[in-house]
Amino acid sequence: MDKKTRKILLIGGNSSVSRYVMPLFSNDYEIITVGRRDCDINLNPNKSLADQLPYHADVVIHTAAAFGRETDDEIYETEKYNVLDTMELCFHLKRMNVKHFLFISSIFVHLQETSPLYSIYNISKQHAEEVINYCLERDGIPFTILRPSQLYGKDPSFIKHHPFLYQIVETASKGEKLYLFGIHGGRANYLHIKDFAEVIYRVVKKRVFGVYDCVTKTPNTYLEIARSVYELTNNPVNIEFVKDKKESGQGFPFDDTIYKKIDYYPEMSIKDGLLEILNII
Incomplete structure (x- = not known):
């Protein structure tokens, strides 16, 4: 089967994840992007999904998501977009x-x-995962669910999802004082988008099915991140701990099941990732 007969449908063609995986698949697949705008297929909410999607695709990668969480409208839109629209896609x-x-x-x-x-x-x-499992088990369609930890990279789209990380980078790069909460400053688990894109590519190429967490081996402390930025920008460390405030962020247990299956572990260190970000601010 040649490239022209193998098709990947990328739902959420403008997402940061899609932009990073497209180059990896471009030599082996015909890629069709689907989204609300600036895609090969721009979805019209007033038309049936069945009337807008192609008749055939070998692989469908769903990267689209809504993140609103404050107002009633945002909460409704997030549930509809992440769950009900995913359910409709599963039906097709x-x-x-x-x-x-x-x-x-x-x-x-x-x-x-x-x-x-x-x-x-x-x-x-959580709801979307339950819907996918129910619908695709029923229809006998092989599927993979990947649960990445906090994705980051030089793409500006990541800033709105992880404002504290980029605030640390901006503040420390200017040599200004940085305030961290608690005794240790908190932690998170940042996975570079290049590593995650490679995971997606290998999952598809090796046809790995199932549900998997994708995290880095060691959580990143905000103290470590801040010190790295001060060092990379040749600024003296200038950090003050606000000990009466609760530490921010959260780490997640490491599970390398997916990495063993695809013979690939994340390679981008947090320091190299920060250096990449510093080159664009």
Whole structure:
């Protein structure tokens, strides 16, 4: 089967994830992007999805997501976009004779209700996973669900999702004082978008099915991140801890099941990732 007969449908063609995976697949697949704007197929919300999608795709990769979590309208839109629209897509996969469906979920599905990060976003991702499992098990369509930890990179689209990380980079790069909460400053688990794109590519190429967490081996402390930026920009470390404030962020347990299956572990260190970001600010 040559390139022209193998098709990948990228739902969310303008997402940062899609922009990074497209070059990896471009030599082996015909790529068709689908989204709300500036895609090969610009979806019209007033038309049936069945009337807008192609008749055939070998692989469908769903990277689109809504992140609103504050107002009533945002909460409704997040649930509709992440769950109901995903459900409608699942109904059409069998018609398109899809051989592999890959859904980008989030490590935040593991959040407990007591977490300050708990929101309609992770609730909707949990719902979407349940819908996918139910619908595609019913229809016998192989699928993969990947749950990446916090994705970052030089693409400006990441700033709105992780403002504190980029605030640290901007403040420390100017040599200004940085305030961190608690005794240790908090932590997160940042996975570089290049590493995650490679995971997606290998999952598709090796036809790995199932549900997997994608995190880095060691959580990144905000203290480590800040010190790295001060060092990279030749500024003296200027950090003050606000000890009466609760530490921000959250780490997640490391599970390398997916990395073993695809013979690839994340390669981008947080320091190299920060250097990449510093080159654009």
